[in-house]
Amino acid sequence: MTTEPHSVPLKDPFTAALLAWLVPGLGHIYQGRTAKGLLFFLCLMGTFAYGMYLGEWKVVYWAWDDRKPVIEGICRLGMGLPSLPSILQSLRKDDAGLPVLGRFQATPSKAELEELNARLSRTWSIAAIYTMIASLLNILVILDAQGGPAEYARAAAREPSQEPVPA
Numbered sequence: 001m002t003t004e005p006h007s008v009p010l011k012d013p014f015t016a017a018l019l020a021w022l023v024p025g026l027g028h029i030y031q032g033r034t035a036k037g038l039l040f041f042l043c044l045m046g047t048f049a050y051g052m053y054l055g056e057w058k059v060v061y062w063a064w065d066d067r068k069p070v071i072e073g074i075c076r077l078g079m080g081l082p083s084l085p086s087i088l089q090s091l092r093k094d095d096a097g098l099p100v101l102g103r104f105q106a107t108p109s110k111a112e113l114e115e116l117n118a119r120l121s122r123t124w125s126i127a128a129i130y131t132m133i134a135s136l137l138n139i140l141v142i143l144d145a146q147g148g149p150a151e152y153a154r155a156a157a158r159e160p161s162q163e164p165v166p167a
Contacts, residue, residue, distance in 0.1 A: 013146045020145035021080040024138045027145025040141045044134045048082055051130025058116060059127040061107045062090040072128060078135035078142075 010016075011031055020027025024044040028037030052060060060083055062073050076083040086105040099106040108116065117124050 017146035048134035055127030
């Protein structure tokens with residue numbers, strides 16, 4: 001049995017991190033770690049989409065006032081492309097004054113928020129938590145895509161004199 005780490009040819013770490021931020025798991029696929037990338041994509045996007053589903057596809061939005069705690073918006077930025085329409089929706093309106101992408105991730109009115117909170121009660125809070133957890137976990141995925149596997153980092157830091165001797 002050999003104790004040598006597997007050789008992982010890593011590509012540009014900045015590109016891997018950017019791709020991992022844009023789409024969870026894409027940085028790993030770029031690095032050649034396809035199975036891990038697909039696993040991260042399915043798990044994180046599944047968690048994010050389930051949170052959106054629980055919140056009737058209205059839980060992710062960006063408000064520039066007191067309708068939403070700033071921390072929620074900042075947390076969701078970790079998800080990349082799936083959360084970016086909310087910022088676009090808060091900034092851009094079409095000629096009729098409606099958000100560019102319709103109601104998808106559009107900032108709800110205070111009355112609509114009160115109605116959603118009253119009707120969905122705890123489910124609304126759980127939906128928000130699901131989307132934030134997926135986004136925060138994606139930050140760890142980004143760091144893993146950027147830095148490579150832990151065994152790769154340990155092998156690179158190890159001096160030749162510290163190499164394990166096969167038994």
